[in-house]
Amino acid sequence: MNDALDVALRLLIVFVVFLTFPLIVGQTEHKVMAHMQGRLGPMYAGGFHGWAQLIADGVKFAQKEDVVPAGADRRIFQLAPAVALLPYLLVLLAIPIGPGEGAVGQVLDAGVFFVLAVMGVGVLGSLMAGWASANKFSLLGGLRTAAQLLSYELPMLLAAASVAMAAGTVSLPGIVDAFEWWWLPWQITGALVFFIAGLAELQRPPFDMPVADSEIIFGAYTEYTGLRFALFLLAEYAGIVVLCGLTTVLFLGGWHGPWGADGLGWVWTLLKTAILAFVVIWLRVTYPRLREDQLQKFSWTLLVPLSLAQIALTGIVKVVIS
Amino acid sequence: MAPIPGSGLAKGLAVTLRTMTRKTVTEQYPDAQPDLPPRTRGVIGLFEENCTVCMLCARECPDWCIYIDSHKETVPAATPGGRERSRNVLDRFAIDFSLCMYCGICIEVCPFDALFWSPEFEYAETDIRELTHERDKLREWMWTVPAPPALDPGAEEPKEIAAARKTAEKLAAQQAPPVTEPLADEQARAAEGPTRAQGDSQQQTDQPRPSSSPTSGLAGPPSDRSAADDRPQPDPSAPAQPGTSPRPKQEGQE
Amino acid sequence: MTYALATAVTAHPGPSGVPLAAAAHGFLSPTGVEIAFLLVGLLTFGAALVTVTTRQLVHAALWLVVALGGLAVEYLLLTAEFIAWVQVLIYVGSVVVLLLFGLMLTRAPIGRSPDADSGNRWAALAVAVAAAAALVWVVVDAFRTTWIDLDGPAAGSTEVTGASLFQHWVLPFEALSVLLLAALVGAIVLSRKARAEKSSPPVNSRASAGGSPVVPESRNHPSGGHRPTEQEGAR
Numbered sequence: 001m002n003d004a005l006d007v008a009l010r011l012l013i014v015f016v017v018f019l020t021f022p023l024i025v026g027q028t029e030h031k032v033m034a035h036m037q038g039r040l041g042p043m044y045a046g047g048f049h050g051w052a053q054l055i056a057d058g059v060k061f062a063q064k065e066d067v068v069p070a071g072a073d074r075r076i077f078q079l080a081p082a083v084a085l086l087p088y089l090l091v092l093l094a095i096p097i098g099p100g101e102g103a104v105g106q107v108l109d110a111g112v113f114f115v116l117a118v119m120g121v122g123v124l125g126s127l128m129a130g131w132a133s134a135n136k137f138s139l140l141g142g143l144r145t146a147a148q149l150l151s152y153e154l155p156m157l158l159a160a161a162s163v164a165m166a167a168g169t170v171s172l173p174g175i176v177d178a179f180e181w182w183w184l185p186w187q188i189t190g191a192l193v194f195f196i197a198g199l200a201e202l203q204r205p206p207f208d209m210p211v212a213d214s215e216i217i218f219g220a221y222t223e224y225t226g227l228r229f230a231l232f233l234l235a236e237y238a239g240i241v242v243l244c245g246l247t248t249v250l251f252l253g254g255w256h257g258p259w260g261a262d263g264l265g266w267v268w269t270l271l272k273t274a275i276l277a278f279v280v281i282w283l284r285v286t287y288p289r290l291r292e293d294q295l296q297k298f299s300w301t302l303l304v305p306l307s308l309a310q311i312a313l314t315g316i317v318k319v320v321i322s
Numbered sequence: 323m324a325p326i327p328g329s330g331l332a333k334g335l336a337v338t339l340r341t342m343t344r345k346t347v348t349e350q351y352p353d354a355q356p357d358l359p360p361r362t363r364g365v366i367g368l369f370e371e372n373c374t375v376c377m378l379c380a381r382e383c384p385d386w387c388i389y390i391d392s393h394k395e396t397v398p399a400a401t402p403g404g405r406e407r408s409r410n411v412l413d414r415f416a417i418d419f420s421l422c423m424y425c426g427i428c429i430e431v432c433p434f435d436a437l438f439w440s441p442e443f444e445y446a447e448t449d450i451r452e453l454t455h456e457r458d459k460l461r462e463w464m465w466t467v468p469a470p471p472a473l474d475p476g477a478e479e480p481k482e483i484a485a486a487r488k489t490a491e492k493l494a495a496q497q498a499p500p501v502t503e504p505l506a507d508e509q510a511r512a513a514e515g516p517t518r519a520q521g522d523s524q525q526q527t528d529q530p531r532p533s534s535s536p537t538s539g540l541a542g543p544p545s546d547r548s549a550a551d552d553r554p555q556p557d558p559s560a561p562a563q564p565g566t567s568p569r570p571k572q573e574g575q576e
Numbered sequence: 577m578t579y580a581l582a583t584a585v586t587a588h589p590g591p592s593g594v595p596l597a598a599a600a601h602g603f604l605s606p607t608g609v610e611i612a613f614l615l616v617g618l619l620t621f622g623a624a625l626v627t628v629t630t631r632q633l634v635h636a637a638l639w640l641v642v643a644l645g646g647l648a649v650e651y652l653l654l655t656a657e658f659i660a661w662v663q664v665l666i667y668v669g670s671v672v673v674l675l676l677f678g679l680m681l682t683r684a685p686i687g688r689s690p691d692a693d694s695g696n697r698w699a700a701l702a703v704a705v706a707a708a709a710a711l712v713w714v715v716v717d718a719f720r721t722t723w724i725d726l727d728g729p730a731a732g733s734t735e736v737t738g739a740s741l742f743q744h745w746v747l748p749f750e751a752l753s754v755l756l757l758a759a760l761v762g763a764i765v766l767s768r769k770a771r772a773e774k775s776s777p778p779v780n781s782r783a784s785a786g787g788s789p790v791v792p793e794s795r796n797h798p799s800g801g802h803r804p805t806e807q808e809g810a811r
Contacts, residue, residue: 032342034346035341035342035346036338036339036341036342037341038341038344038346038347038348039346039347039348040346040348040350043350071686072686073634073686073687076634076635076638108657109657109658109733109734110657110658110661110733110734113658113661113662113665113734114661116665116669117661117662117664117665117668117669118664120664120665120668120669120670120673121664121668121669123669123673124641124668124672124673124676127673127676127677127680128638130680131634131676131680131684131686132686134686139680142680143677143680143681146673146674146676146677146680147677149673150670150673150674150677153669153670157665169734170658170734171734282335282338282339283335285338286334286335286337286338287331287334
């Protein structure tokens with residue numbers, strides 16, 4: 001019975017994190033983006049600097065009518081947001097924020113594989129949405145999503161494999177346990193490739209070709225309204241949390257820090273994740289959207305060779321030091 | 323010299339980061355009123371004492387958004403045995419701001435300076451019919467019309483003021499010096515308070531004047547204008563009309 | 577079909593020899609695992625059936641996702657965690673996405689496709705049943721007396737899988753790698769050759785499109801390819 005309670009408690013905590021962290025990232029994006037553009041952003045909702053803007057947005061979304069287009073494939077159309085959102089919830093279960101069993105939802109033996117596999121499934125949601133909307137723009141968005149996923153999954157996987165090689169394990173807590181500070185310069189290429197490919201997989205600017213509003217309205221999500229649309233948006237921000245958390249755990253040493261390793265490790269993890277989330281927002285504000293062919297070329301001619309080179313480097317260093 | 327690859331990307335990141343640390347340019351409008359330039363075209367105010375119901379504005383209006391009703395009154399003879407005069411009395415002056423396109427032709431075309439631009443802009447209504455504003459409302463807006471900005475240093479003297487100065491000089495030449503003093507005093511009294519500084523600065527920047535009386539005559543009319551704003555009572559007799567007259571001239575000059 | 581038969585074969589004689597209806601052992605006891613295994617197996621079988629019988633192309637692909645995902649869950653229940661995640665990563669995450677991509681790129685109407693049915697369906701069924709029977713027979717024959725001990729240390733963990741793969745099975749593994757590499761290189765060669773035959777006009781037009789608006793003439797010109805470069809050099 002105690003086991004069941006433990007499991008329930010962990011699930012509850014992960015669920016709460018899943019619901020709050022994306023909102024925090026979203027609110028940060030509102031404010032940071034506004035200030036980077038010389039604006040103030042939301043100022044009224046909630047009183048103090050618009051802190052409750054996203055809650056107000058949520059209420060608004062919940063009140064809206066849930067429209068399903070007449071020509072749409074009804075069931076798949078309605079199922080798609082869940083398929084897009086759930087994988088990120090599952091991934092959050094496996095990301096450790098501190099040392100020991102207490103600081104992770106569920107210790108998984110093949111954590112890296114689990115995380116990457118489940119994140120790949122999330123894209124199915126976009127595909128389903130794009131196809132089922134009975135809208136040409138949506139279909140194009142779905143196609144672009146699929147093309148983007150196919151090309152960026154590979155460098156992401158290779159970069160993660162490099163770290164797994166370095167640590168000698170594919171378990172996420174195991175990788176952080178094995179982390180040494182000099183991994184940072186050693187794996188820096190892999191880290192960059194992983195982060196960039198992750199951005200592309202989340203369809204964040206500058207890789208937001210699948211939702212390019214000037215060309216295909218909002219890609220696969222064009223026909224969505226109300227709560228289902230909000231779920232897609234939540235999936236995007238949950239994706240940011242997951243990607244930043246993963247990059248932290250895999251490449252930045254998770255709970256390792258210059259001091260305070262005992263007891264305060266989780267602060268380091270959260271801090272690093274927050275900084276990475278800021279970088280995600282920063283990149284969005286700074287760079288224009290890549291064109292579709294540039295997007296593909298960038299992955300196949302730059303990221304894949306770089307990640308292969310990283311794997312080679314990892315292998316060489318690993319053999320030399322052992 | 324080829325730039326380092328990626329330096330452009332870094333530069334872009336630096337730009338956004340620098341902007342983030344700077345103060346934003348957002349104006350919190352409902353909380354803080356915007357700082358509008360003096361010639362803002364917000365709404366049209368009516369100074370109805372100047373209106374002679376000549377109907378020029380209504381006829382020139384491209385949108386036909388000005389409605390004027392009037393009737394004729396007979397003014398009894400001023401002197402016994404004199405002739406009765408007739409004059410137009412304004413009954414209704416309304417502008418439909420749902421039609422108005424803020425071209426300002428009515429203001430340009432008014433020969434008697436009865437219409438003015440006011441920077442007031444918060445007069446939205448929930449019903450389009452309520453956007454037709456009658457003369458009382460237009461009159462209220464009249465008191466929000468700001469004083470025209472000072473002339474540029476070294477700008478040509480407005481015609482009206484030049485004419486006034488010439489008459490003043492002629493008067494001064496004709497009469498003895500003590501007579502000019504009270505005239506200058508009177509105008510200085512009309513100027514009063516903050517407008518004094520404006521007159522002073524103008525005095526400094528302008529070319530040196532030969533004597534004291536023309537200078538005060540120059541500084542007078544603009545301050546008369548603002549005095550008329552401070553004092554909303556209809557005063558059809560004297561200073562308002564000459565006060566408002568420099569306005570179209572200045573617009574023409576800028 | 578294969579899944580269901582395999583399910584039946586593996587599930588019925590429980591590893592600990594306890595009948596399915598026996599009293600519960602607690603949270604996810606071996607019996608619980610068996611029940612879950614059976615249910616997931618049925619689900620997988622159903623999804624696989626719908627995949628081949630539905631008339632809606634994209635639905636078929638999505639049911640395939642369910643079937644492959646169910647298979648991954650079966651691996652998981654048999655403690656083969658690594659294989660399970662690889663299954664999800666490769667099949668659900670990549671192969672089905674590729675499949676859907678191809679479908680949407682060519683023809684994916686919403687609703688039924690009239691030509692989604694084949695006259696060969698009975699022959700196909702016969703082949704499928706034969707293949708399933710052969711597989712089941714081989715598997716049952718090979719592992720007749722081998723049981724997975726669910727209570728002990730995980731027999732399918734990453735470490736165990738890696739060790740056996742690179743110690744006992746390293747030769748087949750490498751042979752497969754070479755095979756896949758050859759396939760990869762072959763695919764690239766094929767796709768490049770097809771493009772090279774008609775590549776010259778597009779290359780010219782692309783090069784000159786960036787250069788000047790005089791493109792349409794210079795395309796047929798023998799020296800058309802040179803002009804833009806000269807212009808670029810002049811700049």
